Amino acid sequence: VTCLPDRQPGAKALGLVIDLDTCVGCQACATNCKEWNTSGHSAPLPDFNPYSAGAEGVWFNRVHAYEAGEGAKGRTVHFPRSCLHCETPACVTVCPTGASYKRAEDGIVLVDHDMCIGCGLCAWACPYGARELDEDAGVMKKCTLCIDRIYNETIPEAQRQPACVLACPTRARHFGDLGDPESDVSRLVRERGGYGLMPELGYEPVNRYLPPRKPAEVAAARPAEPAPRAEEIANPLLRWMDRALSR
Amino acid sequence: MKPAPSIVLFSTASGAGYGLLFWLGLLRPLGLVPAHPWLGLVALGFALALVTAGLVASTFHLGRPERAWRALSQWRSSWLSREGVAAVATYVPAGLFGLSLLAGWPVLAALSGLLAAALAMATVFCTGMIYASLKPVREWRHPLVLPGYLLFALFTGAALLAALAAFWRAGAAPAALAVLAGAAGLALKLAYWRAIDSAPPVATAESATGLGAIGRVRPLEPPHTQSNYLLREMAFRVARRHAARLRRIALGAGFAAPVLLLLLALLAGGGAAMALTALAAALALAGLLVERWLMFAEATHTVALYYEGNPG
Numbered sequence: 260v261t262c263l264p265d266r267q268p269g270a271k272a273l274g275l276v277i278d279l280d281t282c283v284g285c286q287a288c289a290t291n292c293k294e295w296n297t298s299g300h301s302a303p304l305p306d307f308n309p310y311s312a313g314a315e316g317v318w319f320n321r322v323h324a325y326e327a328g329e330g331a332k333g334r335t336v337h338f339p340r341s342c343l344h345c346e347t348p349a350c351v352t353v354c355p356t357g358a359s360y361k362r363a364e365d366g367i368v369l370v371d372h373d374m375c376i377g378c379g380l381c382a383w384a385c386p387y388g389a390r391e392l393d394e395d396a397g398v399m400k401k402c403t404l405c406i407d408r409i410y411n412e413t414i415p416e417a418q419r420q421p422a423c424v425l426a427c428p429t430r431a432r433h434f435g436d437l438g439d440p441e442s443d444v445s446r447l448v449r450e451r452g453g454y455g456l457m458p459e460l461g462y463e464p465v466n467r468y469l470p471p472r473k474p475a476e477v478a479a480a481r482p483a484e485p486a487p488r489a490e491e492i493a494n495p496l497l498r499w500m501d502r503a504l505s506r
Numbered sequence: 507m508k509p510a511p512s513i514v515l516f517s518t519a520s521g522a523g524y525g526l527l528f529w530l531g532l533l534r535p536l537g538l539v540p541a542h543p544w545l546g547l548v549a550l551g552f553a554l555a556l557v558t559a560g561l562v563a564s565t566f567h568l569g570r571p572e573r574a575w576r577a578l579s580q581w582r583s584s585w586l587s588r589e590g591v592a593a594v595a596t597y598v599p600a601g602l603f604g605l606s607l608l609a610g611w612p613v614l615a616a617l618s619g620l621l622a623a624a625l626a627m628a629t630v631f632c633t634g635m636i637y638a639s640l641k642p643v644r645e646w647r648h649p650l651v652l653p654g655y656l657l658f659a660l661f662t663g664a665a666l667l668a669a670l671a672a673f674w675r676a677g678a679a680p681a682a683l684a685v686l687a688g689a690a691g692l693a694l695k696l697a698y699w700r701a702i703d704s705a706p707p708v709a710t711a712e713s714a715t716g717l718g719a720i721g722r723v724r725p726l727e728p729p730h731t732q733s734n735y736l737l738r739e740m741a742f743r744v745a746r747r748h749a750a751r752l753r754r755i756a757l758g759a760g761f762a763a764p765v766l767l768l769l770l771a772l773l774a775g776g777g778a779a780m781a782l783t784a785l786a787a788a789l790a791l792a793g794l795l796v797e798r799w800l801m802f803a804e805a806t807h808t809v810a811l812y813y814e815g816n817p818g
Contacts, residue, residue, distance in 0.1 A: 261580045279717075289729070314732050321729035323812055325711075328721025335726060338715055340812060349641065355577035355587035374576055377569015380586055382739065383507070386642035386709065388809030391735045397569025454716045457709045457808065460641050468716050 264363035272438030274465035282431040284337030291426035305395040319402040342389035342402035343464030350381035508742040509802035512566040520560030524626035525663020526553040531623030535616040538679035589632035596625040661687035665787040692761035740807035760793020
């Protein structure tokens with residue numbers, strides 16, 4: 260059913276925390292997402308004209324880049340955009356068939372592809388552009404938070420994370436329970452002032468974004484390295500060079 | 507938003523059909539249209555044909571039309587589902603109405619006609635609410651959108667009933683109602699366009715990315731070089747260039763001209779009224795197709811903020 264589950268205080272709310280300070284826009288998360296999900300729960304993710312002009316297809320994760328601010332204060336920010344697994348997702352309540360649902364046990368928003376009629380109303384209802392119609396199968400597809408990885412007991416425990424999180428070379432993506440205030444991700448959000456997108460629309464997204472650090476913060480955060488004393492240098496060649504050059 | 511022909515056709519044709527059913531069911535017991543069973547049957551046939559054509563057209567919009575029946579299940583939360591339930595439910599009293607006209611049961615005809623009228627308007631109300639409840643599209647969230655859906659259905663329905671009743675030389679009441687609804691529709695549309703042209707956006711590129719603390723946000727690199735479903739469906743902007751002209755066409759052909767023709771018909775009466783009301787109804791429907799098309803083409807979705815930044 261498309262009515263939302265009753266909200267229990269402290270209920271699990273699985274989601275992503277994305278660090279816009281360290282994201283380098285390499286597209287690895289988007290690519291690994293496509294790779295995993297084209298054979299997972301939502302498989303296949305179609306591609307049209309894959310080897311010619313007009314190549315396009317369904318992706319659950321799209322990495323934009325923005326300029327923010329002017330002059331010396333201006334920043335280039337890479338910005339991955341995917342489903343935010345909202346607490347009040349209108350994409351679920353507008354669904355006429357019951358194909359869209361929000362799981363009570365972990366808050367993940369999913370589509371039952373056997374029930375979806377492909378009306379597209381959920382995509383209209385999502386302000387974030389998280390849903391893309393599979394125009395081959397005629398049904399709506401979206402990020403599953405890699406439901407087929409995070410609970411998958413056939414893969415090593417360290418790999419039970421969304422594909423995008425595992426692929427990130429700068430560890431800009433974190434996965435965890437944002438409903439638990441003491442989880443690593445919740446603590447990270449508190450420390451870094453993480454925020455949700457378009458709060459004025461009232462969808463209450465679960466995913467959080469960590470803002471780019473301010474230039475002053477970056478300078479302050481850089482540890483000052485004291486020069487090692489001569490007796491601390493283990494390598495005899497370097498110790499001799501240090502002594503020779505210090506004269 | 508992309509104006510899918512199937513949806514534009516649906517809301518124009520079904521809206522007119524439900525409007526016709528509403529006026530037929532309401533005005534017949536009041537004696538404002540002739541109680542002649544053939545007028546009732548022809549009008550009912552027209553209404554159901556328009557409604558059914560619209561509903562069939564709307565299924566062409568679906569990725570999996572063969573599963574359309576599933577859309578009747580989630581009436582607790584979804585306006586689209588409620589619309590489907592109301593649309594299907596309307597056929598029951600409408601069918602009973604036709605049956606009692608054929609069999610000559612005036613009381614049952616009146617009762618089932620009134621019930622069909624109520625359900626017809628309930629269906630149009632649900633259609634309007636589908637759009638009026640979508641927060642990411644500010645042009646659809648406007649409070650005049652729902653009254654617009656109801657008023658345009660009433661207008662085209664009354665014009666159609668006037669055209670049909672004119673053959674029985676008794677189209678004055680529906681023609682007068684169509685004049686009122688058409689004039690109100692024209693005023694509503696003008697007020698609506700003035701409002702959406704100056705209304706503030708529901709969100710900005712700054713709030714969409716959360717980067718407003720740094721400064722003004724503008725897109726630098728898109729995530730993909732080619733198009734995608736989101737851009738085709740929700741960042742449609744083909745006709746904005748012609749919006750001003752199309753608005754004039756919708757107002758002129760859809761509202762002003764039919765209202766004038768109906769006034770002329772009221773004055774002329776007789777055989778001239780038949781031709782004038784028929785022309786008015788045809789013009790109203792054609793103009794409303796342009797209006798529905800613009801309703802989509804001019805609507806903007808917040809997902810465009812991610813791709814295009816703040817408008818203007």
